[in-house]
Amino acid sequence: MRKYIFFTIWIILLVLVPLTIFQTTPLAAVTKYPVTLMNFLQRFAGLIAYILLFEQIVMGAFLPRLIDKFGEWIFNFHILQGKLVYLLVLAHPVFFMFFNHFAGAGWNPYAVFINACLLCDTQIGYYYTLGMISFWLLTVTVFAVVFQNTSPWLRKNWKKMHVVNYIVFLLVGLHGFLLGIDFKVQPFYTFAVLAYVVILGIVVFIEIPRLYKACIKWLNS
Numbered sequence: 001m002r003k004y005i006f007f008t009i010w011i012i013l014l015v016l017v018p019l020t021i022f023q024t025t026p027l028a029a030v031t032k033y034p035v036t037l038m039n040f041l042q043r044f045a046g047l048i049a050y051i052l053l054f055e056q057i058v059m060g061a062f063l064p065r066l067i068d069k070f071g072e073w074i075f076n077f078h079i080l081q082g083k084l085v086y087l088l089v090l091a092h093p094v095f096f097m098f099f100n101h102f103a104g105a106g107w108n109p110y111a112v113f114i115n116a117c118l119l120c121d122t123q124i125g126y127y128y129t130l131g132m133i134s135f136w137l138l139t140v141t142v143f144a145v146v147f148q149n150t151s152p153w154l155r156k157n158w159k160k161m162h163v164v165n166y167i168v169f170l171l172v173g174l175h176g177f178l179l180g181i182d183f184k185v186q187p188f189y190t191f192a193v194l195a196y197v198v199i200l201g202i203v204v205f206i207e208i209p210r211l212y213k214a215c216i217k218w219l220n221s
Contacts, residue, residue, distance in 0.1 A: 002071075003070060006070060006074075013191070014048065014051060016047075016051065017044060017047045017048055017188070019188075020047065020185050020186070020187060020188035020189075021044060021047065021182055023185055025039075035102040035103050038102055041095045042091075042092055042099055043181075045089075045095060046092045047180075049088035049092060049172075050172060051191070052081055052084060052088065053085050053165070053168070054199065055081065056078065056085055056165070057165050057169055057202070058198065058199075058202070063075065086138060086139075086142050089138055090135075093113055093131070093132075094112075096112055097109060113132065114132070115128075116128075116129040116132045127178045127179040128179070130172075130174050130175040131172070131175040131179070134168045134171035137167060138164075140164065141161050141164050144161045163211075166199060166202070166203050166207060170199065170200070170203075173192065173195075173196045
């Protein structure tokens with residue numbers, strides 16, 4: 001019964017995406033041109049990734065309790081969802097690259113994945129930079145998990161690197177609120193704000209005190 005409740009909530013959250021995105025892009029306009037299709041897929045992947053990344057972080061923060069409450073299957077689900085999150089985060093800029101191509105800007109992976117800036121010429125450059133930084137930070141954490149058995153240090157510390165996911169989510173949220181049109185549309189807007197507040201709360205009231213205690217323990221050892 002608990003498993004059904006869990007997946008019901010999971011599906012309801014995902015339904016927020018079509019309820020939101022079809023308000024800004026009618027279905028008839030999605031496949032009208034390749035450029036509109038790529039823009040739709042880019043935004044769709046970004047919204048789904050935001051929801052699943054939120055769920056992933058909350059699950060990770062309370063995983064031992066969730067396993068006790070729901071069973072061991074939720075750990076395997078957590079691992080599987082983590083892989084899906086990364087694929088969606090990767091798909092988001094890939095679709096943007098296709099969008100640029102069909103819009104006449106050519107193929108330019110550098111502009112999409114690497115061209116971050118500290119002193120940007122335009123304000124939108126900072127918004128894109130937030131997305132690039134969050135993508136590469138998430139990539140680091142994913143590779144830490146995948147290659148955890150390749151070195152003693154990674155085998156010991158890969159779980160600690162999951163803290164980086166909090167930074168990733170907060171950067172992704174800023175990227176979405178500042179750049180994404182769907183983040184300003186209901187019902188996704190309400191969820192996005194609440195999710196951001198929840199993650200901030202976990203960081204402030206759980207992760208920072210946990211980090212503080214770890215530092216004190218390390219200094220006293």
